Amino acid sequence: GAKEDILVDAHPHIGTNKLPALIQNMREGIIELGGEVHFDERVTDFDIQFGEIKSVKTSIGNHYQADGVILATGHSARDIYYLLHQKNILIEQKDFALGVRVEHQQQLIDKIQYKCEQRGEWLPAASYSLVSQENIGELVKGVFSFCMCPGGFIVPSATEKGEVVVNGMSPSRRDSKYSNSGIVVQVDLSDTVKYKDFGPLAGLKFQEDIEKNACLIAGGNQNAPAQRLVDFVNNKVSDSLPETSYQPGMASVNMSQILPEYISAALKKGFQSFGRKMNGYFSNEAIILGVESRTSSPVRIPRDKETLEHIQIKRLFPCGEGAGYAGGIVSAAMDGENCAAKWAQKYS
Ligand SMILES: Cc1cc2nc3c(=O)[nH]c(=O)nc-3n(C[C@H](O)[C@H](O)[C@H](O)COP(=O)(O)OP(=O)(O)OC[C@H]3O[C@@H](n4cnc5c(N)ncnc54)[C@H](O)[C@@H]3O)c2cc1C
Numbered sequence: 001g002a003k004e005d006i007l008v009d010a011h012p013h014i015g016t017n018k019l020p021a022l023i024q025n026m027r028e029g030i031i032e033l034g035g036e037v038h039f040d041e042r043v044t045d046f047d048i049q050f051g052e053i054k055s056v057k058t059s060i061g062n063h064y065q066a067d068g069v070i071l072a073t074g075h076s077a078r079d080i081y082y083l084l085h086q087k088n089i090l091i092e093q094k095d096f097a098l099g100v101r102v103e104h105q106q107q108l109i110d111k112i113q114y115k116c117e118q119r120g121e122w123l124p125a126a127s128y129s130l131v132s133q134e135n136i137g138e139l140v141k142g143v144f145s146f147c148m149c150p151g152g153f154i155v156p157s158a159t160e161k162g163e164v165v166v167n168g169m170s171p172s173r174r175d176s177k178y179s180n181s182g183i184v185v186q187v188d189l190s191d192t193v194k195y196k197d198f199g200p201l202a203g204l205k206f207q208e209d210i211e212k213n214a215c216l217i218a219g220g221n222q223n224a225p226a227q228r229l230v231d232f233v234n235n236k237v238s239d240s241l242p243e244t245s246y247q248p249g250m251a252s253v254n255m256s257q258i259l260p261e262y263i264s265a266a267l268k269k270g271f272q273s274f275g276r277k278m279n280g281y282f283s284n285e286a287i288i289l290g291v292e293s294r295t296s297s298p299v300r301i302p303r304d305k306e307t308l309e310h311i312q313i314k315r316l317f318p319c320g321e322g323a324g325y326a327g328g329i330v331s332a333a334m335d336g337e338n339c340a341a342k343w344a345q346k347y348s
Contacts, residue, residue: 001014001018001021001022001025002014002018002022003172011127013170013172013174014172015170015171015172015173015174016169016170016171016172017171017172018172038058038062040060041058041059041060041062042058042059042079043056043057043058043059043073043080044057044058044059044079044083045057045083046069046083046087046089046316047063048087048089048313051312051313051314052313052314052315053066053068053069053313053314053315053316054066056069066315067315067343067347067348068315068316068317068343068347069315069316069317070317070319070336070339070340070343071301071316071317071318071319071322071323072319072320072322072323072332072335072336072339074320074321074322075294075296075297075298075321075322076159076294076322077322078159078160078204078208080322081201081204081299082201084301085199085200085201089301089310089312089313089316090301090302090310090311090312091200091201091299091300091301091302092200092299092300092301092302092324093189093192093199093200093201093202093203093298093299093300094203094296094297094298094299094300094324095186095187095188095189095203096186096187096203096207096295096296096297096298097144097146097184097185097186097187097295097296098184098185098187098207098210098259098263098291098292098293098295099143099146099182099183099184099185099259099263099267099291099292100166100182100183100184100255100259100267100288100289100290100291100292101154101166101167101168101180101181101182101183101288101289101290101292102180102181102183102229102271102286102287102288103154103178103179103180103244103245103246103286103287103288103289104178104179104180104281104283104285105177105178105179105285106125106126106150106151106176106177106178106179107177108179108280108281108283108285109125109126109127109128109150109179109281110123110125110126111280112126112128112278112279112280112281113126113127113128113278114126124150124174125151125170125174125175125179126150126179127148127150127179128145128148128181128278129145129148130144130145130181130183130270130274130277130278131143131144131145132144132269132270132273132274134265134266134269134270134273135269136262136265136266136269137262139262141185141186141262141266142185142186143183143184143185143266143267143269143270143273144183144184145181145182145183145274146181146182146183146184146292146295147167147168147181147182147295148168148179148180148181148182149168149169149170149174149179149180149181150170150174150179151170151171151173151174151175151176151177151178151179152168152169152170152171152174152176152178152179152180152245153168153169153170153171153176153178153180153245153246153247154166154167154168154178154180154224154244154245154246154289155167155168155169155246155247156222156224156246156247156248157294158211158215158222162212162215162216162220163208163211163212163214163215164211164214164215164218164222164223164224164225164290164291165211165214165291165292165293165294166224166246166289166290166291166292167182167292167294168180168181168182176245178244178245180245182292182295183267183270183271183274183288183292184292185262185263185266185267185270187203187206187263187298189202189203191206191260191262192205192206194206200299201299203298203299204298204299206298207293207294207298210258210259210260210291210293211291211293213258214258214290214291217251217253217257217258218250218251218253219251221248221249222248222249223248223249223250223251224246224248224249224250224251224289224290225250225251225253225255225258225289225290225291226238226241226244226246226250226251226252226253226255226287226288226289226290227241227252227253227254227255227287227288228241228242228284228285228286228287228288229271229282229283229284229286229287229288230282230283230284231284232254232255232256232267232268232271232288233268233271233272233282235254235256236254237252237253237254238252239252240252241287242285242287244287244289246289250287250289255288255290258290258291259290259291296321296324296327297321297322297323297324299322299324300323300324300325301318301322301323301324302318303317303318303323303325307342307346308338308339308342309342309346315343315347317339317342317343319335319336319339320332320335320336
């Protein structure tokens with residue numbers, strides 16, 4: 001379903017609008033080859049005997065016995081992390097990143113990047129990639145752009161009621177009038193000491209609390225907390241908010257109330273240094289929305305480097321982004337292939 005360009009492009013892009021048909025084709029391919037797809041049925045338990053996984057139990061009471069389980073439930077399947085922890089299956093906290101999503105008019109980004117008033121019909125919507133290191137007291141924090149979407153939309157991406165999470169996507173033509181990007185700050189183990197009682201789930205709890213706080217402060221629905229960019233840096237609640245691609249709505253708040261202090265401080269410095277790199281980027285016509293918190297998994301499910309099997313549980317293959325071994329579609333898909341190959345090598 002995708003254009004052939006993706007085979008040769010340095011930064012291949014398919015486009016959100018094309019994905020539903022493409023996924024359906026992939027699903028049909030799997031079914032044709034003898035696979036099964038079960039909708040509306042979640043894995044809720046694992047049957048482990050003598051250090052080996054035997055079957056999974058699902059939310060509608062089915063048990064699926066298997067010669068192996070590739071666990072690829074993504075970075076938002078908190079129930080799976082809780083389940084693993086509760087069953088004393090080893091998981092580890094890992095670094096991730098958290099921040100906000102910034103939105104500019106695409107025309108401004110085109111003007112900055114192409115250095116001309118209009119990009120014309122032959123140039124694609126311009127993108128950018130930004131990174132800076134900021135000193136915050138004793139800390140040195142990386143601030144960087146993540147999942148930049150030229151000509152795109154900001155979309156709600158929470159997975160539970162009572163939390164607000166944003167992310168971005170672009171249609172294949174990248175023709176919306178907005179440009180957006182996650183701007184995030186690295187979160188390492190030392191940043192979550194307040195949550196140390198949660199053990200390996202400390203980062204996850206930290207992430208969850210910020211998402212809930214964002215929801216609460218923005219009104220308890222899918223309105224995203226938002227602030228004009230310069231107002232954020234000046235700690236001023238915006239009197240008005242510019243138009244946005246984010247459809248559910250926005251609430252004008254002080255974003256510093258939602259984010260941990262060092263994240264706000266790093267973002268404020270980061271946005272100003274980005275403004276020095278891209279003249280016009282640091283503008284009060286730009287807006288930030290929160291929170292960009294699902295950049296990668298705050299948990300790793302440890303596995304053997306060679307066999308890709310869980311280090312304690314035989315026949316269990318932690319896989320993809322949720323297990324901490326991928327970041328993005330292609331690396332997650334390749335990790336899936338590798339896990340299947342390793343399972344076949346050892347057990348088929
Ligand atoms: C809005 C948005 C835009 C993105 N844009 C891009 C992009 O342009 N390029 C890019 O590379 N990446 C992008 N990403 C990130 C990309 O989607 C992920 O990196 C990738 O999907 C990770 O793949 P995965 O297979 O590890 O996990 P997922 O794709 O998250 O798949 C996990 C699956 O497990 C299922 N699941 C969860 N819990 C259970 C359970 N208990 N039982 C059974 N099933 C369960 C979930 O329903 C889901 O289908 C985007 C993400 C979002 C949200």
